[in-house]
Amino acid sequence: MQYSLQANQTILDALSRQFFIFHQSLQARDVASKKLAQPTVSFPERGISFKQLDQLIETCIQPGLSASNGGRYWGFVTGGANPIATYADWLVTTFNxxxxxxxxxxxxxxxxxxxxxxxxxxxxxxxxxxxxxxxxxxxxxxxxxxxxxxxxxxxxxxxxxxxxxxxxxxxxxxxxxxxxxxxxxxxxxxxxxxxxxxxxxxxxxxxxxxxxxxxxxxxxxxxxxxxxxxxxxxxxxxxxxxxxxxxxxxxxxxxxxxxxxxxxxxxxxxxxxxxxxxxxxxxxxxxxxxxxxxxxxxxxxxxxxxxxxxxxxxxxxxxxxxxxxxxxxxxxxxxxxxFRAFPVWATLMGYGREGIRANIKANIEQAAILASWLDKSAKFDLVKRCELNVVLFKPNSAKLNLSSNECIAKLNASGQVFLTPGNWQGQPIIRAALSNWSISVEDVEKVIAILATL
Ligand SMILES: Cc1ncc(COP(=O)(O)O)c(C=O)c1O
Incomplete structure (x- = not known):
């Protein structure tokens, strides 16, 4: 292996730079990336330098990543990586x-x-x-x-x-x-x-x-x-x-x-x-x-x-x-x-029962804000009372000439939110699942503003 332990400081500096670049971009980057093609590089006979590798990741890989670690990725049931668990996960690799x-x-x-x-x-x-x-x-x-x-x-x-x-x-x-x-x-x-x-x-x-x-x-x-x-x-x-x-x-x-x-x-x-x-x-x-x-x-x-x-x-x-x-x-x-228990251990220590409960409560309240807006909106129907963190809705066909899937495609293409489809009692619907610790009420308001423009 051509990399030595002496190179660790360089690696840590690069890691911290990549971390900040990615995290600072989370609000601005498209929630679902549109740059999905493989990087135009071929498998090298001799490895490239760490500096080249680091630059390649920054210029070719980072722009193609989704903002699934941010506050407006509401597809499936997706959590984020909280700061303490992120730190602990780095240590998991270090300890190996x-x-x-x-x-x-x-x-x-x-x-x-x-x-x-x-x-x-x-x-x-x-x-x-x-x-x-x-x-x-x-x-x-x-x-x-x-x-x-x-x-x-x-x-x-x-x-x-x-x-x-x-x-x-x-x-x-x-x-x-x-x-x-x-x-x-x-x-x-x-x-x-x-x-x-x-x-x-x-x-x-x-x-x-x-x-x-x-x-x-x-x-x-x-x-x-x-x-x-x-x-x-x-x-x-x-x-x-x-x-x-x-x-x-x-x-x-x-x-x-x-x-x-x-x-x-x-x-x-x-x-x-x-x-x-x-x-x-x-x-x-x-x-x-x-x-x-x-x-x-x-x-x-x-x-x-x-x-x-x-x-x-x-x-x-x-x-x-x-x-x-x-x-x-x-x-x-x-x-x-x-050692995948370690980020969990660190999260339990770092947040405690109160901190974890506060995250859950916040997501439930944010989902309720979205559900309440949908319920009052003329363009959308809330298809089930929202009692947890998942909001189910569909376009009101009298007011919006789009199917649920067409709505999802438009919303996801905006880069402002990522939603996934579902089926409720035999009808296609839109699902919004709010499970990320970093979601803010501003994120919810931003998505509501986009829904209003459809
Ligand atoms: C109820 C339930 N079970 C199982 C899974 C599968 O989870 P994973 O993707 O972590 O394997 C999910 C994922 O959304 C889920 O909601």
């Missing part, structure tokens, strides 16, 4: 720990402490343990893998060793996130293996009587129920207390995908919309969403660590270690693992 086996670094204990603090933050019992993942999709995959191990155990089969061939299981859900369906496919159960339970009227939440009837009629030896907190479009929450009672009655595994919806617990507490989530067998959380840590960072929690471990552990002499606790490589997909 492999949080795999434990026994040689404090990093393992710190990941355990961070998981325990997340349980404390969300008022979940400390009987939950788990692991950091690359995101909610990977956490949902671990959920399916652990639930299928549970199903196998009920039938005297070790799925990790023998596979699913002889396991008989039925899966139920009302409005699973696409990543949940992807996970069913990845785990070999099949994307079409789940049976839909009807939703409550005008909502995406699960109808309890329909679930009870389905489980009662089910002949499969094992059952898995997948619930949502909250659904990605309607932000609807299932009734976890009622669902968990039914699951207990039928010995069914209950997984709750709470990727971003768990953060609502900081506002209304454990008797609010997430009431009863603590009875789940497993829960998915996503820190790169509403905790605003950098990608990629999700969490899988379960009260059945031995089942997760049985699913992920492989004995190999060269991997034998001296660790006392559970080795994280045996609780997830990757053997070698980034």
């Amino acid at each position: 720990q492999n949080v795999s086996k434990g026994g040689d670094s404090v990093a393992t204990a710190l990941e355990q402490q961070t998981l325990a603090w997340l349980c404390e933050l969300f008022e979940l019992p400390q009987t939950f343990g788990g692991t950091f993942t690359t995101g909610a999709t990977a956490a949902n995959l671990l959920a399916v893998i652990t639930a299928r191990q549970y199903a196998g155990k009920q039938q005297g089969i070790d799925v990790a060793k023998s596979g699913m061939k002889h396991v008989n299981v039925s899966i139920y859900s009302a409005t699973p996130h696409a990543s949940m369906i992807k996970s069913l496919g990845l785990a070999g159960l099949g994307q079409d293996s789940w049976q839909p339970i009807v939703c409550n009227n005008g909502e995406e939440s699960m109808n309890i009587a329909a679930l009870e009837a389905a489980l009662n009629a089910c002949n499969a030896s094992s059952k898995i129920v997948i619930a949502s907190a909250a659904t990605v479009t309607g932000t609807d929450y299932d009734d976890f207390t009622a669902i968990s009672k039914i699951c207990k009655r039928y010995n069914a595994w209950l997984h709750v995908d709470a990727a971003f919806g768990i953060f609502e617990r900081l506002i209304t507490g454990k008797d609010g919309k997430t009431r009863g989530i603590e009875y789940a067998d497993s829960i998915t959380l996503d820190c790169h969403k509403w905790l605003n840590v950098p990608y990629d960072c999700g969490v899988f929690l379960t009260r059945h660590i031995p089942l997760l471990q049985a699913s992920c552990e492989v004995a190999a002499p060269y991997l034998a270690g001296s660790e006392n606790g559970i080795p994280f490589m045996s609780l997830g997909i990757e053997n070698s693992r980034r």
Whole structure:
């Protein structure tokens, strides 16, 4: 390698310059970049100098980046990288720990402490343990893998060793996130293996009587129920207390995908919309969403660590270690693992419960400002009452001769905001999801002004 440690000061100076250039441009740059072509450079036989590399990044890469780290990127459910987590993430690379086996670094204990603090933050019992993942999709995959191990155990089969061939299981859900369906496919159960339970009227939440009837009629030896907190479009929450009672009655595994919806617990507490989530067998959380840590960072929690471990552990002499606790490589997909708990630990320390709650509250209030304007506007219809951070709306066809997708294209082309489509009760709609710590009321007003010009 031609770069030495002596070059580190140069690298740090360049990093700080690139950081300021990017951050100072966040308000002004197009939220969705229009410069998407590959840089016109070819793979060099001999590496270029650091100075040339740094300049290339500044002139060719930075201009093509989106402002997804800023206050008006409202597509999908996108968090930003808060300043403390950004600093901690740089240190993660500097430290470059492999949080795999434990026994040689404090990093393992710190990941355990961070998981325990997340349980404390969300008022979940400390009987939950788990692991950091690359995101909610990977956490949902671990959920399916652990639930299928549970199903196998009920039938005297070790799925990790023998596979699913002889396991008989039925899966139920009302409005699973696409990543949940992807996970069913990845785990070999099949994307079409789940049976839909009807939703409550005008909502995406699960109808309890329909679930009870389905489980009662089910002949499969094992059952898995997948619930949502909250659904990605309607932000609807299932009734976890009622669902968990039914699951207990039928010995069914209950997984709750709470990727971003768990953060609502900081506002209304454990008797609010997430009431009863603590009875789940497993829960998915996503820190790169509403905790605003950098990608990629999700969490899988379960009260059945031995089942997760049985699913992920492989004995190999060269991997034998001296660790006392559970080795994280045996609780997830990757053997070698980034120290991705660290930016979360730093965020929890740096903001505290109060600071994190304030961010969530601010986003909910900002979404309410947008929803209230849309509700009064002649050009747009608010299609669902906004109760969290996602606003659903569509053009009023009598006043605006544009489809939802045409509106999105125009708005995104303005470079002032980035929105993504959705579907509400069979009709195409526009979704605005506000999850970034740096969103200001001025950002919301700016977007409202642009909506008004359509
Ligand atoms: C409810 C829910 N589950 C899972 C995911 C997938 O998350 P990720 O992209 O972090 O894998 C999302 C993303 O929006 C989500 O909203």
